Amino acid sequence: MSVLVFVEGLNGEIKNSSLEAASYGSQVATALGATATAVAIGDVNEAALARLGEQGISKVLFDADARLKQFVADAYVAVIAAAAQKENAKVLVFSNTGIGATVGSKLAVRLNGSLATNVTTLPKTEGGTFTVTRSVFSGKAFADVELTADVKIIAVKKNAIDISRNSGNTATVENFSASLADADFAVAPKETVMQDSEGGILLPEAERVVSGGRGLKGPENWHLVEDLAKAIGAATACSKPVSDQDWRPHHEHVGQTGITISPNLYIAIGISGAIQHLAGVNSSKVIVVINKDPEAPFFKAADYGIVGDAFEVVPKLIEAAKALDK
Amino acid sequence: MKILVCISNVPDTTAKINFTADNKSFDKNGVQYVINPWDEYALTRAIELKEAKGGTVTVLNVGEADTEPNIRKALAIGADDAIRVNAYPKDSFFVAQQIAAIAKENSYDIILMGKESIDYNGFQVHNMVGELLGIPSVTPAFKLDLLDDTTARLEREIEGGKEIVEVKLPFVASAQQPMSEPRIPNMRGIMTARTKPLKVVEPVGAEAKTSIAAYSKPEKKGGVKMIDPENAGELITLLRNEAKVL
Ligand SMILES: Cc1cc2nc3c(=O)[nH]c(=O)nc-3n(C[C@H](O)[C@H](O)[C@H](O)COP(=O)(O)OP(=O)(O)OC[C@H]3O[C@@H](n4cnc5c(N)ncnc54)[C@H](O)[C@@H]3O)c2cc1C
Ligand SMILES: Nc1ncnc2c1ncn2[C@@H]1O[C@H](COP(=O)(O)O)[C@@H](O)[C@H]1O
Numbered sequence: 001m002s003v004l005v006f007v008e009g010l011n012g013e014i015k016n017s018s019l020e021a022a023s024y025g026s027q028v029a030t031a032l033g034a035t036a037t038a039v040a041i042g043d044v045n046e047a048a049l050a051r052l053g054e055q056g057i058s059k060v061l062f063d064a065d066a067r068l069k070q071f072v073a074d075a076y077v078a079v080i081a082a083a084a085q086k087e088n089a090k091v092l093v094f095s096n097t098g099i100g101a102t103v104g105s106k107l108a109v110r111l112n113g114s115l116a117t118n119v120t121t122l123p124k125t126e127g128g129t130f131t132v133t134r135s136v137f138s139g140k141a142f143a144d145v146e147l148t149a150d151v152k153i154i155a156v157k158k159n160a161i162d163i164s165r166n167s168g169n170t171a172t173v174e175n176f177s178a179s180l181a182d183a184d185f186a187v188a189p190k191e192t193v194m195q196d197s198e199g200g201i202l203l204p205e206a207e208r209v210v211s212g213g214r215g216l217k218g219p220e221n222w223h224l225v226e227d228l229a230k231a232i233g234a235a236t237a238c239s240k241p242v243s244d245q246d247w248r249p250h251h252e253h254v255g256q257t258g259i260t261i262s263p264n265l266y267i268a269i270g271i272s273g274a275i276q277h278l279a280g281v282n283s284s285k286v287i288v289v290i291n292k293d294p295e296a297p298f299f300k301a302a303d304y305g306i307v308g309d310a311f312e313v314v315p316k317l318i319e320a321a322k323a324l325d326k
Numbered sequence: 327m328k329i330l331v332c333i334s335n336v337p338d339t340t341a342k343i344n345f346t347a348d349n350k351s352f353d354k355n356g357v358q359y360v361i362n363p364w365d366e367y368a369l370t371r372a373i374e375l376k377e378a379k380g381g382t383v384t385v386l387n388v389g390e391a392d393t394e395p396n397i398r399k400a401l402a403i404g405a406d407d408a409i410r411v412n413a414y415p416k417d418s419f420f421v422a423q424q425i426a427a428i429a430k431e432n433s434y435d436i437i438l439m440g441k442e443s444i445d446y447n448g449f450q451v452h453n454m455v456g457e458l459l460g461i462p463s464v465t466p467a468f469k470l471d472l473l474d475d476t477t478a479r480l481e482r483e484i485e486g487g488k489e490i491v492e493v494k495l496p497f498v499a500s501a502q503q504p505m506s507e508p509r510i511p512n513m514r515g516i517m518t519a520r521t522k523p524l525k526v527v528e529p530v531g532a533e534a535k536t537s538i539a540a541y542s543k544p545e546k547k548g549g550v551k552m553i554d555p556e557n558a559g560e561l562i563t564l565l566r567n568e569a570k571v572l
Contacts, residue, residue, distance in 0.1 A: 010486075071484065073453075073463075097485060098449075102465065105453035108419065114535040115418065118447055131539055138444050140343040144539040187462040187493055194487035202486045208571065232572055250468070250504060251483065256339050256444060257363050257503055265571040276339045279444075282544070286569045288561065289550070299550050304564060308555030320559030324566065 003029040003036045004089035005057065006080055008099055009044030016205055017095035017156075019055055019163045024156045025093040026056025027122055032091070037061065038171065039083040041076055042068040046173050053169035061086070061176035067185065070192060071099050075184040077106045082178035084111065089151075096155040097204065104155045113151030120160040120283075123152075138256050138279035158204065159262040159285065195251065203252065206235035208265040209284075211254065213239040213277075215270020215291065215310060219247040224314040225269060231321035237261070239271050255280035270310050273298025290314065327381030327472075329372040330434040332425055332451070333400055334362040334415075334443040335393035345541045352445075352541070361396050364440025366403075366508040368501035371470055372438050373404040373509070379472065382406045384434070388415045388424045394524065402511035402519035409525050416534035418446070422454035423532035429459055435495045436478070441466040441502040452500040462493045465500035 005025035007018035014022075022038055029036035038052050038060045049060045061083050068075055080103060084092060092107060094100030101117050108115035120142065121133040131146045135157055147154075203209065210229040212222060222236075229236045236252060243253035254261055256276040266284035270291065271277060278301055281287070289302040292309050299305045306313055337343070337357045344353040361369070372383045385400040387393050388411040397408045411424045429437060437459075442449040449465075456463025469481035473492070480499055482489045511519070553561050566572040 070489075098466070098483070099485075101449045102453050102463075105418075105450045106457045108450075108535070109422075109454050109457040115450060116536060117449055133542075136445065136447055136541075137337070137343045138339075138447060140543070141345070142542045142544065144542070145536050146539050147536055149535045187464060187491055189482075189489035189491050191490040192484070192487060193490070204485055253503075260447075265565065265569075279339070286565070286571050287547075288565070301547060302550040303547060303569065304553060304561055305550045306553050306555050306558055306561060308558070313555050313558045316558035317562060320562035321572075324562060324572065 001032070001034045002087040002089050003032070003034055003091040003093060004080070004084050004087055005036060005038045005093040006100065006103065007038050007040045007044070007052065008095065008097065009040065009042060009048070010202070010205070012043060012045040012048065014044060014048050014052070015095065015097075016163065016207070017097055017158050020158065020161045021093050021095040021100070021156050022052050022055035022057050023164050024122065024154075024161045025091070028091055028093065030056070031122070031125060037087050037089070039063070039080055039176070041065075041079055042070070049173045050170045053171040054167050055164055056167070056169075057171045060171045060173045062173050063176050063178065065177060065180070070189060072185055072188045073102055073106065074187065075180050077103050077110065078180055078184050079178040081107060081110055083176060092151070092153045094153070094155045096157045100155045104153050108153050111151045111153070112149060113153045114147035114149040115153045116145050116147060117155040118157050119154050120157050135283065139260065139282045140279065157262060157283070159264065159283070195249070201233070201235040203235045203237055204259060204261060206261070206263050208232055208234035209237050209261060209263045210234045210267045210269070211237035211239070211271060212242060212269050213271030214241050221311070222248070224310065227318045228267070228314055228321065231318050234265070234267070239277055268298055269314060271298060272296050273301060327375065327379050327436070328432070328434045329375065329381060329383045330386055330429060330432070330437045331365070331369045331372045331383060331400070331405065332386050332437070332439045333365040333369065333396065334440065334445070335359050335387060335389050335396050336362045336443055336445045339363065339444065343543070349540045349542065359393070359396060361400060362440050362443050364442060364444075364500070364502055367503060367505045368438035368440055369400055369403060369405065370506035370508050371501060372436070374506060375472065384409060386411070386425060386428055388413055388421045388529070390414055397524060398519050399511060401522045401524070402515040403509050404515065407523040407525070409527060411529050412526050413529035417536045418448045418450035418454060419536070420532050420534040422451050422458055424529050425451070425455050426458035427530040428527075429455070433496070437496070437498045439498070439500045441500045452498050456498040459498070461496050461498060463498040464491050464493060465498070466502040467499045468502050468505050470499060470501070470505060
């Protein structure tokens with residue numbers, strides 16, 4: 001019996017969300033007296049895979065098939081299913097990314113397993129049950145969910161689990177390949193267009209996020225958001241009306257109808273804090289609100305607040321951040 | 327063109343979330359239910375495709391009788407007919423099996439859903455249905471066009487970019503903004519919705535594979551620490567030394 005973790009690569013390295021999943025998987029394995037194996041596909045370098053040992057992973061199955069450099073759902077599912085069979089995996093762990101939740105859902109059908117996405121805790125396994133807590137109602141509540149099937153599939157929410165940094169262990173990397181049919185490539189992308197993300201920080205993966213709302217008045221003022229983000233190594237985000245008016249691209253829109261993020265630090269500038277906005281950011285660890293209106297609802301959800309004009313306050317923050325020694 | 331749109335009945339986006347005293351179920355008291363916002367993007371895109379190419383739009387909900395007002399609303403927005411599978415939606419796998427069973431009976435060309443339900447936040451049902459039916463699932467898509475009667479072109483969001491995918495019909499897709507501009511039902515729509523067919527069918531035997539043991543709410547924040555705007559730079563010091571996030 002083993003716990004199998006799927007890790008995703010990004011420009012050859014392993015995504016932080018996948019390191020969290022690996023740490024989660026090895027903690028589950030320890031609790032169950034099992035071993036934790038990882039499976040990686042496509043564009044990841046072997047040195048990064050070996051470092052998964054630091055997360056408690058003993059072995060990595062690596063499928064370097066060139067056709068799998070980009071995500072192809074059915075082919076990835078076939079590889080992971082084959083790895084699960086080889087390792088006799090009863091617990092499969094993913095990070096709760098679009099890729100992780102997609103392959104997780106498909107595998108739940110294929111392996112007849114129980115699936116929980118958006119998971120925020122390690123499982124409780126008293127009395128032979130297997131129960132995890134997941135985020136529901138757009139971050140407004142949690143549910144303890146019992147996974148009743150023999151095979152348990154978990155997608156771990158970003159920032160719910162700490163990456164372990166202490167052990168110097170390395171994992172052994174084994175080449176692995178599954179037999180793939182043409183049908184597995186039926187939905188392969190015709191074309192992939194990447195945004196030119198400045199600084200290269202993906203919003204869903206970001207540890208820090210600086211976000212702007214309608215209070216910034218117009219796209220010409222976004223240098224405030226961008227400069228602060230750059231100074232602290234953050235990704236940029238925005239509220240819905242900002243992307244609706246095309247001040248910023250849609251993929252930056254966070255909230256109920258945008259993306260959900262849970263960074264360590266979320267700085268909201270000129271955002272009122274409507275409940276639909278909070279739904280996308282309320283599981284951030286530390287929330288900072290800058291708003292000229294002391295009654296803005298966002299202050300109720302904040303850890304730090306500044307009542308003031310963004311056009312005066314933010315330049316001071318940029319200056320102070322630049323002065324920090326890195 | 328036969329299009330199936332699966333809609334979920336969820337608490338309004340502004341609803342306060344509360345649970346019953348034993349924390350075992352959601353407290354519906356005083357809560358207004360709406361069509362899941364993402365599903366509205368799917369519904370309007372389906373209606374737009376029908377208007378352009380002809381065909382029918384069927385809405386499907388797996389739920390108990392109290393979801394019917396929102397099914398009628400979908401009919402008022404422009405769907406032609408509706409099916410309600412008369413069952414409490416126990417979990418994603420259960421719901422996916424009900425949807426797959428209806429789809430097998432009726433051979434739809436396109437099955438559209440929302441990206442995720444805003445109550446359960448699964449991001450699961452669409453891919454499960456695709457897998458159960460053995461047809462492609464493209465999710466989450468923010469653009470959907472038909473190239474001809476057999477092929478569709480979708481743009482799908484991926485982390486850090488987008489993918490363009492062409493698939494043969496039939497397929498499953500889930501919708502997100504800005505796939506379409508959701509519509510508000512007009513008077514004529516509301517009148518005709520009453521006479522459009524809403525078929526109630528019993529569920530197929532299917533197991534749920536998860537069960538919710540209890541709900542809880544996040545811990546309240548400790549209160550906000552205010553910083554003088556004149557000394558805004560102090561925030562950066564606090565974020566480094568106190569909050570330890572810089
Ligand atoms: C179904 C539905 C789904 C929705 N989904 C989302 C979603 O996913 N994400 C989302 O963000 N919204 C969503 N909304 C919209 C949401 O209700 C709010 O309308 C929106 O979040 C407001 O955006 P805002 O805070 O940028 O703008 P506003 O509400 O206009 O707030 C601007 C804020 O800036 C402050 N301000 C003005 N000038 C300055 C200045 N010079 N310096 C500092 N502060 C200043 C003001 O005091 C105010 O608080 C949704 C709404 C609905 C109905
Ligand atoms: N009870 C239901 N009835 C019909 N469709 C549903 C139901 N639950 C979820 N769906 C569809 O599946 C999508 C994804 O839901 P979920 O996997 O729960 O996040 C939703 O946006 C709906 O389109």
